[in-house]
Amino acid sequence: MAKPRTLFDKIWDAHVVETLPDGTAVLYIDKHLTHEVTSPQAFEGLRLAGRRVRRPDATIAVVDHNIATDASRYGRIEDPESRQQVETLERNVAEFGVPYIPLTDIRQGIVHVIGPELGLSLPGMTLVCGDSHTSTHGAMGALAFGIGTSEVEHVLATQTLLQKPAKNMRITVDGTLPAGCTAKDIVLAIIGRIGTGGGTGHVIEYAGEAIRALDMAGRMTLCNMTIEAGARAGMVAPDQTTFDYVKGRPFAPKGEAYERAVGWWKTLPTDEGAHFDKEVRLDAAGIAPQVTWGTNPEAVLPITGTVPDPALVADEDRRAQMARMLQYMDLQPGQKLEGLKIDVAFIGSCTNSRIEDIRAAAAIARGRKVADGVRALVVPGSGLVKKQAEDEGLDLILKEAGFEWREAGCSMCLGMNPDKLTPGQRSASTSNRNFEGRQGPGGRTHLVSPAMAAAAAIHGMLVDVRKLQEGV
Ligand SMILES: CC(C)[C@H](C(=O)O)[C@@H](O)C(=O)O
Numbered sequence: 001m002a003k004p005r006t007l008f009d010k011i012w013d014a015h016v017v018e019t020l021p022d023g024t025a026v027l028y029i030d031k032h033l034t035h036e037v038t039s040p041q042a043f044e045g046l047r048l049a050g051r052r053v054r055r056p057d058a059t060i061a062v063v064d065h066n067i068a069t070d071a072s073r074y075g076r077i078e079d080p081e082s083r084q085q086v087e088t089l090e091r092n093v094a095e096f097g098v099p100y101i102p103l104t105d106i107r108q109g110i111v112h113v114i115g116p117e118l119g120l121s122l123p124g125m126t127l128v129c130g131d132s133h134t135s136t137h138g139a140m141g142a143l144a145f146g147i148g149t150s151e152v153e154h155v156l157a158t159q160t161l162l163q164k165p166a167k168n169m170r171i172t173v174d175g176t177l178p179a180g181c182t183a184k185d186i187v188l189a190i191i192g193r194i195g196t197g198g199g200t201g202h203v204i205e206y207a208g209e210a211i212r213a214l215d216m217a218g219r220m221t222l223c224n225m226t227i228e229a230g231a232r233a234g235m236v237a238p239d240q241t242t243f244d245y246v247k248g249r250p251f252a253p254k255g256e257a258y259e260r261a262v263g264w265w266k267t268l269p270t271d272e273g274a275h276f277d278k279e280v281r282l283d284a285a286g287i288a289p290q291v292t293w294g295t296n297p298e299a300v301l302p303i304t305g306t307v308p309d310p311a312l313v314a315d316e317d318r319r320a321q322m323a324r325m326l327q328y329m330d331l332q333p334g335q336k337l338e339g340l341k342i343d344v345a346f347i348g349s350c351t352n353s354r355i356e357d358i359r360a361a362a363a364i365a366r367g368r369k370v371a372d373g374v375r376a377l378v379v380p381g382s383g384l385v386k387k388q389a390e391d392e393g394l395d396l397i398l399k400e401a402g403f404e405w406r407e408a409g410c411s412m413c414l415g416m417n418p419d420k421l422t423p424g425q426r427s428a429s430t431s432n433r434n435f436e437g438r439q440g441p442g443g444r445t446h447l448v449s450p451a452m453a454a455a456a457a458i459h460g461m462l463v464d465v466r467k468l469q470e471g472v
C-alpha cells in the first residue's frame with residue numbers, strides 16, 4: 001500500500017518537476033499573483049535579461065498597498081514612492097502582457113481577498129505572490145506561500161520555483177467555538193500558545209471539528225495569520241464548504257471541468273495515518289475573544305485578562321522585551337485590557353475585510369453610535385465585497401452609526417498609504433500585525449476580531465463583545 005500522505009505532501013508531489021541532488025525541488029507554480037510593491041525589480045530583471053513572462057495567463061496583477069481608500073485615489077498619488085510603484089506596475093503589465101485589474105475595475109481589491117473571490121485560487125494549486133500573507137489562499141486547500149522579489153522574477157520567467165520541502169505540522173481544534181468568538185480568536189489563541197516561531201519550517205494544516213465548522217472567510221482569516229506563527233504556509237483540506245464556495249466563480253472551472261476538478265479535490269485530504277512532524281491540539285470551547293497587548297501577535301490574551309507583569313518573567317531577554325512592549329504600548333502591569341480607551345477602530349485588511357467580516361461589524365453597529373472622538377473605518381477587501389455590502393444595506397447601517405465607509409485597499413493595515421495612525425494613537429484593528437509603527441509611526445495596535453473592533457468603536461474602549469451581543 002502507498003505511504004499515507006498529508007494534504008501538503010500530495011500537492012507538493014503533484015507539482016515537483018524535478019528534485020535536485022541536495023533535495024531542492026523545482027516546483028511548478030499554477031498561479032502567480034502580483035502587486036505593486038514587490039514586482040517592480042522582478043519585471044526590471046526580466047527586461048534586463050531580455051526575457052518574457054512565461055505564462056501571462058497564469059499571472060495576474062492588482063494594486064492594493066499604496067492606494068488611497070477615498071475618492072482621491074482616482075487622482076494623482078501624492079507620495080512619490082507610492083506613485084512610482086503604481087505607475088511602474090501599470091507600465092510593466094502593459095509591456096509584458098500580464099492581465100491587470102486597475103483601480104477603476106470593481107474587481108480591484110487586496111490581492112488575498114480577490115484571489116479566492118474571483119476563483120483564481122483553487123484547491124490543489126500551488127500559488128505564490130510576493131507577499132507574506134499569501135498563506136491566506138491555503139484556506140482553499142491550496143499550497144500558497146509568499147516569495148521574495150527575486151523569486152517573483154524566477155516565477156515570471158519560468159513558472160517554477162526552487163523550494164526545499166517543508167515539514168508537516170497539524171493543529172487540531174476540537175469542539176465548538178463559543179458565541180462571540182471567531183476564526184480571528186482561534187488564530188490569535190493559537191499564536192498565543194505556540195508563539196511567533198511555533199510554525200517555523202513547517203506547513204500547518206488545520207483540522208478538527210471547529211475548523212470544519214468555519215466558513216471560507218473564517219478559514220482565510222486563519223490561514224492568513226498562520227504566517228505570524230512563523231510557518232511557511234497554512235492549509236485547510238477542501239471539503240463541501242470549499243466546493244460550494246468555488247462553484248460559479250469567474251475563473252473557476254465550469255460544468256464538466258468543475259465536476260472533474262471536484263473529483264480530484266476529494267482525493268487531497270490527508271490520508272489516515274500520515275506523518276506529522278509536529279502536532280498541537282486545542283479545544284475551541286476554551287477560547288474567549290482575544291486582544292493583543294504587545295507588539296507581536298504572540299503577546300495576546302483574552303479580553304478578560306490583565307496586562308502581564310515583566311517583573312514576574314524569569315528570562316532576562318523576555319523580561320526586557322516585555323517591558324519595552326509595555327512602554328511602547330503605554331500600558332501598566334496589572335491593568336485590565338477591558339476598558340482601555342482607543343482612538344481608532346479599523347475594520348479591514350486581508351485578514352478581515354470580507355463580506356462576513358463586514359456583516360459581523362454591522363451587526364454590532366446597528367442602532368448604535370461610534371463613541372465621541374473615535375475614528376472608525378470600514379474598508380472592504382475588494383470592490384465586489386463593497387458592492388455586496390451595499391446591496392445588503394450594510395454601508396447605511398455603518399454610516400448611520402458613524403463609521404467611515406471606504407474604497408477597497410490595504411488601508412490602515414500598514415503605513416504605506418494615507419490611512420495611518422498618528423503618533424500615540426491607539427487602535428482596535430482587525431489586521432494581522434502590531435509591531436511598532438505598523439499602522440503609522442508611534443501608533444499602538446491591538447489586534448482583534450471585526451466584532452470586537454466594532455464594539456470598541458461604539459464604546460470608545462476595548463470591551464468584551466459578548467456583552468453587546470447579549471444586549472447588555
Ligand atoms: C508589502 C508586502 C511585501 C508586505 C508583505 O509581504 O506582507 C505587506 O503586505 C505586509 O503585510 O507587510
Ligand code: SF4
Pocket residue numbers: 064065110111112131133349350351409410413414431432
Ligand atoms: S492588507 Fe495588510 S497584510 Fe494584507 S497584503 Fe495588505 S498590507 Fe499586507
